[in-house]
Amino acid sequence: MRGTHRWVKLRPRVVLNSFIFRCVFPAATLLMMLISCSKGPTANNSQASVGGAMDVNYSARIGVAVRTNSRTCVAVKDATLQPGGAVTVVVPLSPQTFTDAQVSAPSSEACPIREEASPGVSSYELSLPSSANVPKLVPLIAVVGASSGSGFAMDNLNVQADLAQTHAKDTFRACGASDGVHLSVWQGVPVTGTLLWTGHYSEVGTPSELPACTAMEMGPVTPGSR
Secondary structure, three states: OHHHHHHHHHHHHHHHHHHHHHHHHHHHHHHHHHHOOOOOOOOOOOOOOOOOOOOOOOOHOOOEEEEOOOEEEEEEOOOOOOOOOOEEEEEEOOOOOOEEEEEEEEEOOOOOOOOOOOOOOOEEEOOOOOOOOOOOOOEEEEEOOOOHHOOOOOOOEEEEEEOOOOOOEEEEEEEEEEOEEEEEEEOOOOOOOOOEEEEEEEOOOOOOOOOOOOOHHHHOOOOOOO
């Protein structure tokens, strides 16, 4: 009888422990998960904060292009582009414009943007829409991907984009030097913003209609360079 009484006396405690284990612990775990999911991106996440620059290597995403009498092509450090892939072509000379193009095929010969082919650079033929207003024999900036996916838009006479999808304004510039035309992409205002990418187009003499290049535009890009 005493043994039965002791079992009945301990039963509420067993039930309480079971309730805590089955109900309270899962609820606490769920609460912690909800709190974790509600946190915004941090410096260690793959996304940058709104308006912040990202240390991204754009050399495989941005290249130098040109339209000649016989072809339109791009040279970029990416050997994996496929026919039909979207490319946005930017005319960096004022008044700037942009248009959507497609990769037609890998080029059988180097795109004629420099006197000597750069190591690691692949050339592709591009197909432009018949309505495209892209001048011939003018250095162009080509961004892999459709314009709609990178926030391309016109800001008066200048092209702007949001390449990293961080709600920042990326801008495009061309400048002249004794070795040709230097192309650049900036986060923010050209020259005073953050330099994201540079490219070079060989041309004899300094183009008189372009602004003179700064030292930064003529060198390699370093993360966070200004």
